[in-house]
Amino acid sequence: MQFEISKAFIEKIEHLIEEQNNQELLSHLGDMHHADIAEILDQLTLDEATYVIKLLDSEKTAEILMEIDQDDRERVLENLTPKEIADEIEEMDTDDATDIISNLSVELKDEVFKNLKDREHAQHIVELMRYDEDSAGGLMAKELIKVNENWSVTGCMEEMRAQAENVTRVHAIYVVDNKGKLKGRLSLKDLITAPSNANIADVYIENVDYVDVHTSAEEVARVMQKYDLEAIPVVDEIGRLVGRITVDDIIDFIRDEADKDYQMAAGISEDVDADDSIWELTRARLPWLVLALFGGFIAVTVAGQFESAMVNYGFLFFFMPLIAAMAGNVGVQSSAIIVQSIAKGTLTGSVWKRLLKEVGLNVLNGIILSIILFLGAHFILGRDYIVAFTVSTALISVIIIASLIGTFVPIMLNRYKIDPALATGPFITTSNDIFGLLIFFTIAKYMLGF
Amino acid sequence: MQFEISKAFIEKIEHLIEEQNNQELLSHLGDMHHADIAEILDQLTLDEATYVIKLLDSEKTAEILMEIDQDDRERVLENLTPKEIADEIEEMDTDDATDIISNLSVELKDEVFKNLKDREHAQHIVELMRYDEDSAGGLMAKELIKVNENWSVTGCMEEMRAQAENVTRVHAIYVVDNKGKLKGRLSLKDLITAPSNANIADVYIENVDYVDVHTSAEEVARVMQKYDLEAIPVVDEIGRLVGRITVDDIIDFIRDEADKDYQMAAGISEDVDADDSIWELTRARLPWLVLALFGGFIAVTVAGQFESAMVNYGFLFFFMPLIAAMAGNVGVQSSAIIVQSIAKGTLTGSVWKRLLKEVGLNVLNGIILSIILFLGAHFILGRDYIVAFTVSTALISVIIIASLIGTFVPIMLNRYKIDPALATGPFITTSNDIFGLLIFFTIAKYMLGF
Numbered sequence: 001m002q003f004e005i006s007k008a009f010i011e012k013i014e015h016l017i018e019e020q021n022n023q024e025l026l027s028h029l030g031d032m033h034h035a036d037i038a039e040i041l042d043q044l045t046l047d048e049a050t051y052v053i054k055l056l057d058s059e060k061t062a063e064i065l066m067e068i069d070q071d072d073r074e075r076v077l078e079n080l081t082p083k084e085i086a087d088e089i090e091e092m093d094t095d096d097a098t099d100i101i102s103n104l105s106v107e108l109k110d111e112v113f114k115n116l117k118d119r120e121h122a123q124h125i126v127e128l129m130r131y132d133e134d135s136a137g138g139l140m141a142k143e144l145i146k147v148n149e150n151w152s153v154t155g156c157m158e159e160m161r162a163q164a165e166n167v168t169r170v171h172a173i174y175v176v177d178n179k180g181k182l183k184g185r186l187s188l189k190d191l192i193t194a195p196s197n198a199n200i201a202d203v204y205i206e207n208v209d210y211v212d213v214h215t216s217a218e219e220v221a222r223v224m225q226k227y228d229l230e231a232i233p234v235v236d237e238i239g240r241l242v243g244r245i246t247v248d249d250i251i252d253f254i255r256d257e258a259d260k261d262y263q264m265a266a267g268i269s270e271d272v273d274a275d276d277s278i279w280e281l282t283r284a285r286l287p288w289l290v291l292a293l294f295g296g297f298i299a300v301t302v303a304g305q306f307e308s309a310m311v312n313y314g315f316l317f318f319f320m321p322l323i324a325a326m327a328g329n330v331g332v333q334s335s336a337i338i339v340q341s342i343a344k345g346t347l348t349g350s351v352w353k354r355l356l357k358e359v360g361l362n363v364l365n366g367i368i369l370s371i372i373l374f375l376g377a378h379f380i381l382g383r384d385y386i387v388a389f390t391v392s393t394a395l396i397s398v399i400i401i402a403s404l405i406g407t408f409v410p411i412m413l414n415r416y417k418i419d420p421a422l423a424t425g426p427f428i429t430t431s432n433d434i435f436g437l438l439i440f441f442t443i444a445k446y447m448l449g450f
Numbered sequence: 451m452q453f454e455i456s457k458a459f460i461e462k463i464e465h466l467i468e469e470q471n472n473q474e475l476l477s478h479l480g481d482m483h484h485a486d487i488a489e490i491l492d493q494l495t496l497d498e499a500t501y502v503i504k505l506l507d508s509e510k511t512a513e514i515l516m517e518i519d520q521d522d523r524e525r526v527l528e529n530l531t532p533k534e535i536a537d538e539i540e541e542m543d544t545d546d547a548t549d550i551i552s553n554l555s556v557e558l559k560d561e562v563f564k565n566l567k568d569r570e571h572a573q574h575i576v577e578l579m580r581y582d583e584d585s586a587g588g589l590m591a592k593e594l595i596k597v598n599e600n601w602s603v604t605g606c607m608e609e610m611r612a613q614a615e616n617v618t619r620v621h622a623i624y625v626v627d628n629k630g631k632l633k634g635r636l637s638l639k640d641l642i643t644a645p646s647n648a649n650i651a652d653v654y655i656e657n658v659d660y661v662d663v664h665t666s667a668e669e670v671a672r673v674m675q676k677y678d679l680e681a682i683p684v685v686d687e688i689g690r691l692v693g694r695i696t697v698d699d700i701i702d703f704i705r706d707e708a709d710k711d712y713q714m715a716a717g718i719s720e721d722v723d724a725d726d727s728i729w730e731l732t733r734a735r736l737p738w739l740v741l742a743l744f745g746g747f748i749a750v751t752v753a754g755q756f757e758s759a760m761v762n763y764g765f766l767f768f769f770m771p772l773i774a775a776m777a778g779n780v781g782v783q784s785s786a787i788i789v790q791s792i793a794k795g796t797l798t799g800s801v802w803k804r805l806l807k808e809v810g811l812n813v814l815n816g817i818i819l820s821i822i823l824f825l826g827a828h829f830i831l832g833r834d835y836i837v838a839f840t841v842s843t844a845l846i847s848v849i850i851i852a853s854l855i856g857t858f859v860p861i862m863l864n865r866y867k868i869d870p871a872l873a874t875g876p877f878i879t880t881s882n883d884i885f886g887l888l889i890f891f892t893i894a895k896y897m898l899g900f
Contacts, residue, residue: 035678157642161643170639188642192610192638192641192642193611227485247701248678248680251697251704254704255704258708259790262711262712262786262790263786263790265712265715265716266715266783266874267782272787273787274804275791278810278811282811282814285783286818286819288783289780289783289815290819290822292779293776293822296769296771296772296775297826297830297831299772300769303767304765304831307764307765307768310760310764310767314757314767317753317760317770318753318757320770321750321771321774322743322747324775325745325746325879325880326742326743328775328778329738329739329742329876329879330739332716332717333718333739336712336717336718337716337718337723340709340712340713341723341724341725344723354724360728361728361731361732361735364732365732365736368736368740369739372743376747380747381747381750381754424716425782429778429779433775
């Protein structure tokens with residue numbers, strides 16, 4: 001069961017490719033699971049990977065291509081002829097085939113279509129290409145098993161044997177009427193346990209969850225998770241069954257969304273991986289850093305406004321990083337909890353109640369932290385009472401304001417249909433730095449008088 | 451398909467509960483999907499929710515209980531008698547039943563077990579309780595369909611009709627030998643399309659992925675995702691089939707892991723939700739803030755060491771928040787990319803190569819940001835060339851060091867089997883604040899001489 005690629009094995013494969021020893025290569029890779037071969041290809045050069053893809057059967061390579069990283073896939077495809085790409089497409093489910101074809105250049109797309117022998121498959125791909133990528137139509141595949149409500153169970157079993165050839169996994173059998181409208185579903189289990197002289201109309205389950213082609217991918221994921229569905233049928237504008245979405249597509253979607261929120265919180269604006277090129281990584285990271293730098297300019301200016309304090313209260317400036325860091329940390333905590341609750345769909349109730357709760361929570365945290373700061377500033381750093389009291393008072397004020405900003409901003413962004421995850425990461429830390437310093441120095445000025 | 455709970459509907463339900471109008475309540479809730487009822491219960495008080503749970507059929511409430519939030523579930527269970535809890539347990543799959551029973555107090559556990567009528571179910575639960583929660587044994591359910599390799603296809607169909615009663619969803623039929631050892635699998639599709647006079651031994655697929663009871667949950671998730679499995683059989687130490695894990699358990703696991711990393715990056719140490727109590731939220735947030743505060747003390751001390759600069763170069767202190775913020779942001783970006791690559795399992799190759807790449811990337815980012823800072827400090831903030839040059843030089847040094855720390859720390863934590871996500875969030879920003887300021891002032895001292 002455990003599959004580990006050893007360095008020695010990779011070297012052996014590379015050696016066999018160099019020698020063009022196809023027979024040996026096939027004996028090593030032929031029986032291997034496509035996901036394992038994909039892992040091996042990840043470690044080979046582009047030319048070596050292309051060599052393997054051209055060597056293996058297109059039934060297998062179609063699956064391998066769907067496993068490898070998108071960037072690598074595009075590079076491999078560039079090395080194949082339109083005929084070879086068409087052979088791969090022929091073996092893929094319509095949803096995967098559509099993803100691949102959509103990413104080809106216009107000319108190549110035409111060439112590939114000309115080489116597709118299975119006209120029905122080609123028509124399905126053309127149909128799927130019309131839908132938005134992030135809609136149910138864009139996620140669905142045409143491969144499904146449907147039976148007519150007027151058939152008998154025995155007739156249905158016959159028909160299914162034929163249809164099942166094209167469907168990798170049978171999640172459910174969908175029942176349609178003579179016009180192709182979705183009426184209900186039937187599990188294989190129901191079919192097996194039904195008396196053989198029954199009619200489909202007697203045994204199918206009418207209460208079937210479905211989405212329509214324009215339902216957003218997010219909503220599809222929510223519905224499938226909520227009702228624990230492994231597949232969901234998709235209907236068109238007039239209720240006709242046109243496709244189905246399976247749970248593995250949804251797992252990918254859930255992971256991508258979680259990754260996106262995480263990266264946003266870390267100040268990375270594109271989906272990047274440690275193995276991407278320096279150029280791609282820079283493009284994802286630099287914009288947030290530039291934003292943070294401009295925020296830093298403002299912070300410098302704010303601090304500069306209180307230059308007069310430097311003569312008698314210079315040590316106040318030593319506290320700036322502490323105040324800024326606490327403001328940033330509190331703000332990110334607050335916004336992260338809101339962002340995650342929005343993502344899970346558990347955020348309900350009034351904004352005011354939520355802000356009030358956040359204030360309550362941070363008054364509690366703020367008092368504890370301010371007492372620690374007071375004791376630390378007085379006994380460890382040796383500042384007198386009034387100064388220790390000043391920075392402690394400033395800290396609790398900064399914590400409360402920072403938490404309010406952290407709570408309020410994502411709720412408002414979400415209300416105006418902007419991704420609330422924007423409010424985590426550099427955006428919130430930078431603005432809280434600025435507000436934090438402003439509050440800190442204003443309170444200090446008032447209390448110490450400078 | 452769309453299900454929206456209106457405020458009016460909730461009020462109606464609350465009113466019916468107050469009136470104890472069971473008939474009306476049943477007519478509203480009786481046909482509703484358990485996931486929808488769970489959503490409704492979320493909006494009721496504990497007493498109201500308990501009333502509904504006691505009213506509805508245990509076949510339905512068992513599923514509702516598994517949908518609602520764990521805290522709410524525990525509170526509802528506290529209001530049920532051992533007999534009522536046993537009725538719920540009786541209706542649950544063994545994996546869910548085990549989760550519920552494991553969380554009961556020792557006395558209550560005994561009482562519930564005494565009330566379980568289905569002795570086989572009880573034995574299965576006792577067996578599952580032995581396994582670690584985060585192992586395949588802890589995730590698996592006993593409900594599965596298995597057939598003996600020596601049976602005929604027709605006999606198998608008969609047997610399955612009986613077994614299928616206990617299994618909600620049939621993902622695969624597992625084939626075992628006379629000793630109960632896992633030999634292979636069979637899909638329902640294969641069974642349907644097989645000639646009826648065939649034997650199981652002729653048609654089953656030998657190449658079956660499996661895990662053993664001690665495999666970690668993480669590894670189970672990795673294998674199921676990699677090979678796109680909807681269910682995986684679990685075997686014991688001597689290869690006997692003892693359970694199966696389905697994809698919905700894995701989806702929950704993947705989400706929890708992603709949430710955990712995200713919360714760690716945001717400085718939240720427990721799985722909390724915006725709706726949790728202030729006490730729970732404080733416990734999850736305060737520890738990181740205290741850590742950051744102590745880091746802040748060190749930063750104050752570091753800045754204090756350079757007090758002598760205040761006479762002639764006081765404005766250097768204005769730049770502290772900018773330097774600290776940039777160090778923090780760069781550090782979090784670097785560590786987040788590493789943490790995510792580790793989570794995806796795509797992080798391979800030598801540490802040195804990766805550090806070198808990170809340096810290359812950040813020299814590029816650093817040069818661009820330093821030029822912006824130089825121009826900004828000179829032309830906008832009006833500082834002379836030498837000062838602008840000093841802060842720019844400090845910035846690029848800080849960026850490179852911060853990125854190295856952000857890359858190195860999670861790789862090292864992971865190597866020593868500590869969760870690398872620890873290295874994101876407050877931990878990395880706080881330490882980078884300190885290092886950033888130290889580097890900044892040291893470079894300034896050397897260049898400006900104070």
